[in-house]
Amino acid sequence: MPLASKIFDVKPNTPLEELAEKLKDYKIVEEREEEGLRFELITEVRDLELHGNILEGVFSKDKLILIPQRGRLVPIVKTTDARIIFRRERETTLLTVVQEKHFANAVASILSHHLFLSYRAIVEARISPEVMREFHERNPENTKVIYFDDLDIPDIDKLALYGESVKDSSLYEEYLRHGKIWYLVYQIPGTHYVMGLTRNCVVTAFTRMDLKEFIDYIHRVIHPLIYLSKEKEK
Numbered sequence: 001m002p003l004a005s006k007i008f009d010v011k012p013n014t015p016l017e018e019l020a021e022k023l024k025d026y027k028i029v030e031e032r033e034e035e036g037l038r039f040e041l042i043t044e045v046r047d048l049e050l051h052g053n054i055l056e057g058v059f060s061k062d063k064l065i066l067i068p069q070r071g072r073l074v075p076i077v078k079t080t081d082a083r084i085i086f087r088r089e090r091e092t093t094l095l096t097v098v099q100e101k102h103f104a105n106a107v108a109s110i111l112s113h114h115l116f117l118s119y120r121a122i123v124e125a126r127i128s129p130e131v132m133r134e135f136h137e138r139n140p141e142n143t144k145v146i147y148f149d150d151l152d153i154p155d156i157d158k159l160a161l162y163g164e165s166v167k168d169s170s171l172y173e174e175y176l177r178h179g180k181i182w183y184l185v186y187q188i189p190g191t192h193y194v195m196g197l198t199r200n201c202v203v204t205a206f207t208r209m210d211l212k213e214f215i216d217y218i219h220r221v222i223h224p225l226i227y228l229s230k231e232k233e234k
Helices: 016-023 101-116 129-138 163-167 169-178 211-233
Strands: 003-010 027-034 037-051 054-069 072-089 092-098 122-124 143-149 159-162 180-187 194-198 202-205
Touching: 003 101, 003 211, 016 037, 016 054, 016 072, 016 101, 027 054, 037 072, 054 101, 072 101, 072 211, 092 101, 092 211, 101 122, 129 180, 129 211, 143 163, 143 169, 159 163, 159 169, 163 169, 202 211
Parallel strands: none
Antiparallel strands: 003 092, 003 122, 003 202, 027 037, 037 054, 054 072, 072 092, 143 159, 143 180, 180 194, 194 202
């Protein structure tokens, strides 16, 4: 299974120590009844650690699902865990949620409301189209796929370049005249790792990668793209 994550921008200027204090006892228990059985569904944050400019832990959420079994539906509790990492750098706090994007969005929304009593306090981080273009053009030979959006061509929402067509500079320039880079699939130079990156900061490792290495790569390479995008907006 590929490693997936999404990065969010924490808007309030809040010390990590304060976030840790608010999260350390976060636990919600919901009682549900299904098929004559009672269940406790738990949503919690656990294993919090604060070290330097990083606060990390695990966000855990239970969900009741029904499994077909010999002609009947059997309820079971499924728990989904997501690694959460708050990182403070350059007067910006970014939250990385290591899970698929729909669950990551839900985690960000829950944390935003719990920490700041607002669903708009933690929002999607963004990489500008200009920075996405610069990122691709640093190592164009390593790019496998490019998707373009925001097109000015009627009835076309997206365009894509795959394989050898990525190396066609005239076609690439033509697509850029009509749209913006939305999504890149690329190989990290000097490695076998293949990554995916969208402008709204969904990061995916398509090849097997250690979790720590994945998070380190996000902090070292992807976060600076977000910082640069913020600077260009000023």
